[in-house]
Amino acid sequence: MATGRQAVPADIDWKDAVTGLVRSSALIVLFVGENEGIRWEMETIARQPGAAAKAIFLNADPDRPAVFQQQIDGLSVDVPRDQKLLGVVFVDGAAVPILSSLAEDVDYEAAVMWAARRL
Numbered sequence: 001m002a003t004g005r006q007a008v009p010a011d012i013d014w015k016d017a018v019t020g021l022v023r024s025s026a027l028i029v030l031f032v033g034e035n036e037g038i039r040w041e042m043e044t045i046a047r048q049p050g051a052a053a054k055a056i057f058l059n060a061d062p063d064r065p066a067v068f069q070q071q072i073d074g075l076s077v078d079v080p081r082d083q084k085l086l087g088v089v090f091v092d093g094a095a096v097p098i099l100s101s102l103a104e105d106v107d108y109e110a111a112v113m114w115a116a117r118r119l
Contacts, residue, residue, distance in 0.1 A: 015044075018040075018041055019044055022041075022045055022051050027054055027115060028054055028056070030045070030055060030057050031059075032059060032072065033071075034071070052090045053091075053119075054119055055089070056089050056098075057072060057087050057089075058087035058108060059084075059087050062084035062085060062086060062103035063103075065077070065084070065085040068085060072095065075095055080099070082101055083100065083101055084100050084103040085097055085098070086100050086107060087111060098111045098114075
């Protein structure tokens with residue numbers, strides 16, 4: 001199981017390493033922020049058959065849901081005022097939002113555990 005950032009040896013292209021991990025992972029957990037590397041990783045997940053179904057995209061900044069939604073190809077989710085957008089999973093190709101009232105670490109942990117159990 002790979003978690004967090006993983007060092008890639010200098011003689012291996014990081015994109016090749018990510019592509020291999022996407023292919024071999026049972027569950028993909030990706031914290032979505034604002035950088036080109038994350039964007040490329042999301043596109044790679046979208047291109048590989050079956051990868052999106054085993055992925056959970058988590059919002060790195062739940063206080064800024066519009067930034068997250070823009071990164072997920074303009075995802076449009078109505079977030080109730082008393083909720084925060086933690087992330088999304090894709091079920092049968094449709095985005096399913098994961099909402100929380102607090103966006104605490106335990107909420108993220110529960111979301112990842114739920115995503116793992118649904119596989």
